[in-house]
Amino acid sequence: MADLTTKYLGLTLRNPIIVGSSGLTDSIDNILELERAGAGAVVLKSLFEEQILIETEANLRKAYENDMIYSAKSESLDYIDLHIKEETLGHYIKLIGEVKSKAVIPVIASINCVSSVEWTSFARRVENAGADALELNIALFPSDMSADNEKTENIYFDIVSKILKQVTIPVALKIGPYFTNLAGMINRLSKTGINGLVLFNRFYSPDFDINTLTEKSANTLSNSAEATNILRWIAIMSGKVNCDLCATTGIHDGQGVIKQILAGATTVQVVSTLYKNGIGILNEIADELNKWMDDKGYNNIQQFRGMMSQGESTNPSAYERIQFMKYFSEIR
C-alpha cells in the first residue's frame, strides 16, 4: 500500500483528493460524511464578498459609490436578499468551529470575491474560528470592453496584499484562465506570498431555451474532457512557480487524479464527480491511485509528481502547440 500523504499549503493531508467548494461542503453532517468517505481535505462552500459587505450598510453603499459590479441584475444580490436574514456570517464562523472540533481532516474556508474593499478584515474572523487555510475564489469575469487590462489584473494583487495583512493561515487563490498572458499572471501571483493556486475556476455557462425564449444555465456539472486544459496549464507551470498548484475541473476518477499529479499538481479538487457518482467515488479514486502506484512501484507521491510536466518532458511543444496539424490530419 503506497503512502498517499500530501503536503498542501503547508498542511498535511492523508491523500491529495480535496472536496472542492460546493453544496456538498456547506454543513457539518456533509463534511463528516465526506471525511468518512475518504476526502483528504474540504473547501467549505464560499461566502460571497457581498454577504460580508452587507453586514454594514455603510460598506455596501461605499461599494455602490465605487461603481462596483453589483448591478441590479447581480445574481449575488438576489442571493443575499434571500439569505441575509439567516445571519450568514455568524453561521459560517460557527460552521468552521464545528468542523474543527469534529473533523480531523483540514478545513479550508472559501470566500468568493471580486474586489479588495472593506470585506477583507473578515478573513481574520475566519482564521480566529480555526480554519486551517483560506481559499479566495477571485471570480472576475472581464466582459467590459472599456476595462483596462492592467487595472483588472491589479485587483488580484490588491486582494492578495490586503488579505495577507489580515491572516497568518495559508492562503490559496482560485482563478480563471482568462488572462492576456496566463503564464505570466500565474507566475506573478505565485510570488505574492500566497501558498497555492487553484487552476481553474469553472465559470457559469449560459444557454438558451429556444421554446420559451428564456436564458438558462448550461452544464452545471463538468465532464472529464474539461480536464485537459487544466492538465496543459499545470504541466506548463509546474516547477516554475513559488507555490503549490491544485488542479480543479473535470477530474472525475483515479486516472484523472494521476494525470494531474504527473503534470505537477500537489492536490486536486473534485466536485461534479461526487454529484454524479455519489461520495463513495472518493474511496474508489484513492484505491485507483494506490493500485497504480503499487503497479508502478511508487511508494509515495513525490516520486512521480511533475514527472510529465513540461519542464521534464521530452516533447515540451506538446503543451504549447494549440493546433497541431499532425493530430488533426489523422481524423478523416
Ligand SMILES: Cc1cc2nc3c(=O)[nH]c(=O)nc-3n(C[C@H](O)[C@H](O)[C@H](O)COP(=O)(O)O)c2cc1C
Ligand atoms: C453545485 C455547485 C456549487 C459550487 N459552489 C461553489 C462555491 O461556492 N465556491 C467555489 O469556489 N466554487 C464552487 N463551485 C465550483 C467547484 O468548486 C469546482 O471548481 C467546479 O465545479 C469544477 O470542479 P468539478 O469539475 O470537479 O466539478 C460549485 C460547483 C457546483 C457544481
